[in-house]
Amino acid sequence: MCRALGDETRLQILALLRVREICGCELVDLLGISQPAISEHLRRLKDAGLVVDDRRGMWVCYRLAEPLPAVAAAALAAAEPPSELEARLRTMAPAAQSGRSR
Numbered sequence: 001m002c003r004a005l006g007d008e009t010r011l012q013i014l015a016l017l018r019v020r021e022i023c024g025c026e027l028v029d030l031l032g033i034s035q036p037a038i039s040e041h042l043r044r045l046k047d048a049g050l051v052v053d054d055r056r057g058m059w060v061c062y063r064l065a066e067p068l069p070a071v072a073a074a075a076l077a078a079a080e081p082p083s084e085l086e087a088r089l090r091t092m093a094p095a096a097q098s099g100r101s102r
Contacts, residue, residue, distance in 0.1 A: 004048035005075045009033070010041050014050060014064065014072075015081040016089055021054070021063035023095040030085050030092075048072075059095055 004010055009031065016022060016030065027038045042062055045051040050072055051062045068076065081089075 001048045001050070001069065001072060004044050004050060005072060007041070007044075009037075010045055011075065011079040012081050012085070013041055013045065014076050015079045016085065017051065017062060017064045018076065019081075019086055019089050020094070021061045022089070023059045023061050025059070025095050026089070026092060030088060061094075 005014075012031065013022075013027060016027070022030075024035065024038050024042060027042075028035050031038070042051065042053075046053060046062075050065055050068065052065050054061045054063070067073075
């Protein structure tokens with residue numbers, strides 16, 4: 001779990017997941033990194049028990065695992081997504097509901 005929390009991109013993903021659940025394609029748009037890189041970050045977070053996924057048709061949406069382990073909750077409490085990313089996420093329609101392609 002500590003390795004999963006030790007990466008800045010994964011901490012940003014977790015901080016964004018506090019706002020709402022997110023589809024992997026939304027993270028590609030928000031963070032500006034490749035889909036394979038996002039998938040690897042999400043796999044590591046899922047393997048560490050920090051996120052859970054939910055398949056909805058052709059989309060896979062991710063949300064924070066509940067309850068988060070105390071170490072993860074403390075790390076997440078200190079992590080804040082950049083305000084511009086959080087603002088963009090709040091204005092984006094969820095991909096699984098908007099019909100946007102992956």
